Amino acid sequence: MIRKINYLAIEKKEDAKRVVDIWISELKNMIKTGSYNISDVNINNLEKLLMEWKFFNKKVIIYELLGDLYSEIGDINREYTYYLKSLENYFITNRNDSYVIINKIVVNSIKTEKYDQAINFSNLIVPLSKDIPKEYKGKVCYNRALSFKKLEKYERALKEINLAESYAYEIDYDEMKKFLMLKANCYIKLHRYFDALETYRQVLWILEYMNNYDEKCAIYLNIIDIYKDKGDKEKISEYINKAVNLLPNISKESYYLKYIYLELGYIYKYLKKYNLTEKYFKKAFEIYPNDIEVISKLLDFYLEVNNDKEIFTLSENLFNSKKEDILNENQNFNKILSLYLENDYIKESKDLLNKMIKGDRMNEKNN
């Protein structure tokens, strides 16, 4: 329906409002059904319409919906752009519920690892406290706690989680699990292992009645950190077996899966079982072949164990599948080139350099 709109024919405010309402309905439907068929041309036409008729209140909701849409698509940059545009328009209106959009920007900041930015945005919510529903305050405090934890400010993170828990007056087990898991993770970082284990036990008790195998697996892997510190190999084996037994039940769409495979790789490396390290890093690569972190970790592993053959294969794979930009990340290109030179692979070094130069020239042409 959006494609059939003739924007040039819109002369009255009522018609413009009707078109914007159609958009709102269509965007909500796209998000609900997962069909993200939208073009830049259409969005540009819509934005012109919104500006022409000064629909500031409608702009707030349209931009938020566009942010949600791009969030579902996985376009983090556009998600941020539209959420920010929504927030800018909040300040022009008299609305006092900007905490919803601010929280979405906080989440986007966390996803892009901009934790200081996340904290700064969440500070904007504090003056709005009296307008925020109690259960929402829990979310906000939890996201602040997560940001502080990522910034290695564990005591501060714990304060925010305690606040989050105090706001959860109706038990939402899904949220409570997350609060407790984050709390336990902070305890581990502070070497408060008894508190960590007690808190994990509470989460595992909640999970007893749920089929959240990925969360259980994640907890078992986190618990292993405690026993690594104590050098207790028996307990490490016990928990690693518990984690591995859950793997067949974990969906490929799980948020935790990539981290589960990578963590299993690390643990097996700690146990000097390098074939299993490779197995799990490769599993991560199979499911996330474009993920920079996964590729970088696989590459680092092969470099550490001096496996030139696999490095050649990985490097060729990146060029053949046009993912050579990943070589620019994490010093990956330097690592591969250094290995080639160390082993006198002069032809391979020249080929690698030529491919990178060719890739750079193509990028300049396209820009």
Next chain:
Amino acid sequence: MKKIIRILSTITIIALLSISILTPLQLDPPPLKNITEHNIID
């Protein structure tokens, strides 16, 4: 010359790996957001 290149390469690899040496992760839960929360006003 080749020996120098080889030594430099080894040093580079060690230096780069020491920055990004395989370090364990801690699996944190994801941030909390609800995309269905909107308020429409006229």
